[in-house]
Amino acid sequence: MTDIKGFHHLTVGVAGAQEDVDFYVKLLGQSLIKKTVLLDGEDPIYHLYYGNAQGDAGTLVTSFPFRQIGVKARPGSGQIRVINYSVPAGALDFWRARFESQGIPFDKEVISRFGEQRQRFYHPCGIEFDLVASDKDDRPPCESPDIPAQFAIRGVHSITLSLREVHESIIFMKDALGFDYAGEHGPYHRFQVADGTPGTVVEFLHEPDRLQGSSIYGEGTIHHVAFAVDSVEQQLALKEKLFAMGHIDTSESVDRNYFRSMYFKMPGGVMFEAATTDIGFAIDEPADQLGSQFQTPSWLTDRKEELLQRLEPISV
Ligand SMILES: [Fe+2]
Known part of the structure; x- marks a missing residue:
């Protein structure tokens, strides 16, 4: 039986590297817990991992800053549309004032869905984020010097998928992945796995x-x-289950250095992954110094300096 625990990470294509670091670290109080490289082609692209200081699964959002090689992706349906971060109930006023003072675009109205208040704001590359206020998140705060613990982000709350069709995808979430259907609100459908606390929630937006x-x-x-x-x-139990249902378009288990990944597409077209929690980020630097040095996978160690020279300099 596959046992999905909630989120491991989300991966986003962004624009510049420094503006991305400033967004997650300086604005949101996340820690840069791994600074490494994607090298699937000729040109190196950073792979930047942000999360709580321990790099816990469920707090992680990773970035590929693509401006350097000028590849743009087209937003639309069949994608994750919104990343929702969890903050304590009562924290939204603090964040609205912070967005205002730092010139971050945000929506003027707080909205409510499934009994939770949410504040929309925007990454410099245009990607939509919500802060969702919840008193059910007991994960440790992502504290930073100018973000008091009572307002600090706890981790990823949920994701919102944009889907043209939802019928088969609803069945998929329940029967293939073991999520419970938790309700409907206008064009939104909500699912949860495990106890349904922040970090275990998926929403569909039917568009x-x-x-x-x-x-x-x-x-x-x-x-x-x-x-x-x-x-x-x-992972392999999930792969077998997907095959048995006819979802045979899945990857092998791929070595991602800090975890192993198995990729598969859900019926609405969104790329999903099952990532293992059995390796972790302390394999190449001490657990209390995560993200301090540029890391390369073992097969690129002898090219580390050359690759770093070709990347945008960043400072945290
Ligand atoms: Fe991934």
Whole structure:
């Protein structure tokens, strides 16, 4: 039986590297817990991981800054549309004042859905984020010197998928991934796994008229979501289950250095991943110094300095 625990990470194609670091670290109080490289082609692209200081699964959002090689992705349906972060109830006024003072675009109205208040704001590359106020999140705060613990982000609350069709995708969430259907609100459908606390929630936004977006790596879209599983055995159990249902378009278990990944597309076209929690980020630097040095996977160690020279300099 596959046992999805909630989120592992989300991966986003952004524009510049420094503006991305400033967004997550300086604005949101996240820690840059790994600074490494994607090298699937000729040109190196940073792979930046942000989360709480421990790099816990469910707090992680990772970025590929694509401006350097000029690849843009097209936003649309069949994608994750919104990343929702969890903050304590009563924290939204603090964040609105912070967005105002730092010149971050945000919506003037707080909205409410499924009994939770939410504040929309925007990444410099245009990607939509919500802060969702919840008193049910007991994860440790992502504290920073100018963000008091009572307002600090706890981790990813949920994701909002944009889908043209929802019927098969609803069945998929329940029967393939073991989520419970938690309700409907206008065009929104909500699912939860485990106890339904922040970090375990997926929303569909049914947008039948929204044109399909691209699924390439590129600036301006959220490329995929990874759900957390314990081990490769769990990944393979999921792969077998997907095959038995006819979802045979799945990857092998791929080595991602800090975890292993198995990729599959859900019926609405969104790229999903099952990522293992059995390796972690302390394999190449001490747990209390995560993100301090540029890291390369073992097969690129002898090219580390050359690759770093070709990347935008960033400072935290
Ligand atoms: Fe991933």
